[in-house]
Amino acid sequence: MRFRDVEHLFRLAAIFLAGTLVFVVAKAEMRPKDFGKDGHYRPAAVDEIRARAISYAGQTACADCHSDVVDLRAQARHKAVACESCHGPLATHATAMSDGTEAAKPVRPDGRTLCVRCHAAKTGKPKRYPIVDIKEHAGDENCLSCHKPHDPRIS
Numbered sequence: 001m002r003f004r005d006v007e008h009l010f011r012l013a014a015i016f017l018a019g020t021l022v023f024v025v026a027k028a029e030m031r032p033k034d035f036g037k038d039g040h041y042r043p044a045a046v047d048e049i050r051a052r053a054i055s056y057a058g059q060t061a062c063a064d065c066h067s068d069v070v071d072l073r074a075q076a077r078h079k080a081v082a083c084e085s086c087h088g089p090l091a092t093h094a095t096a097m098s099d100g101t102e103a104a105k106p107v108r109p110d111g112r113t114l115c116v117r118c119h120a121a122k123t124g125k126p127k128r129y130p131i132v133d134i135k136e137h138a139g140d141e142n143c144l145s146c147h148k149p150h151d152p153r154i155s
């Protein structure tokens with residue numbers, strides 16, 4: 001009596017089986033060959049990433065040649081902000097300068113767009129993060145007409 005209409009269970013089982021088959025075949029086809037060799041990742045990815053060109057030089061590289069800026073920043077509120085978070089990635093500039101090869105001079109960041117990126121009010125900013133109402137504080141003026149970027153505090 002209890003197993004009177006079992007056919008629908010077979011149909012359901014067939015669907016599951018077909019699904020499993022599709023999954024197994026697709027996995028075998030699509031999974032990179034070296035996946036899982038050294039753990040749950042693709043070992044070749046490490047070499048691919050290592051082969052990419054480095055775009056950031058790092059703070060210490062800048063300090064080798066621009067010690068004047070480092071000294072200026074030593075006591076300033078921006079000392080914790082890395083050079084390249086404002087200047088952008090400059091690895092090619094740093095290597096070119098130390099190799100003596102030709103390279104374009106880095107463009108100076110535009111004060112207006114740069115400063116607003118960090119100092120405009122946004123939800124989620126910590127309480128101690130200095131923010132200003134851009135329109136009220138500066139109107140359309142460039143931030144650099146009053147603030148020095150490497151030592152931004154005025155008084």
Ligand code: HEC
Binds near residue numbers: 095107
């Ligand atoms: C090996 C020395 C060297 C290193 C390392 C180096 N610079 Fe320079 N940098 C120079 C020299 C020399 C100039 C002037 C180039 C010119 O006048 O054509 C310059 C120019 C600049 C300028 C443009 C200055 C201007 O007057 O407009 C900026 C900005 C700058 N560097 C930022 C950086 C940052 C940020 C780093 C670190 C990522 C860095 N540099 C690393 C030597 C270096």
Ligand code: HEC
Binds near residue numbers: 084108
């Ligand atoms: C808060 C953003 C910010 C940070 C951080 C910063 N800079 Fe600058 N820097 C600027 C801006 C903006 C200018 C352009 C100033 C101008 O146009 O008068 C500039 C100009 C320069 C110049 C051109 C000459 C000069 O002294 O004005 C050099 C060189 C330079 N920066 C190097 C550095 C180095 C090296 C560091 C890290 C030790 C650094 N900067 C960190 C924003 C920054």
Ligand code: HEC
Binds near residue numbers: 077078111152
């Ligand atoms: C990458 C983010 C970033 C950029 C870009 C940036 N700042 Fe800042 N600035 C900060 C942080 C973070 C602090 C607070 C540092 C601290 O208190 O340790 C700060 C501090 C300041 C202060 C000091 C506030 C005080 O109460 O003393 C002034 C003024 C200032 N910035 C102006 C500027 C100006 C002008 C520019 C554009 C040239 C600029 N900032 C670009 C992150 C940034």
Ligand code: HEC
Binds near residue numbers: 112120134141
């Ligand atoms: C007309 C001059 C002027 C201009 C232009 C200007 N500022 Fe200021 N800013 C000041 C003065 C004055 C103070 C307060 C005194 C100080 O920094 O010591 C100040 C303070 C700040 C502070 C610190 C606020 C705090 O709560 O601690 C930040 C951040 C700031 N300015 C960012 C900017 C940015 C970003 C721009 C460009 C959109 C800008 N300023 C343009 C004059 C100016």
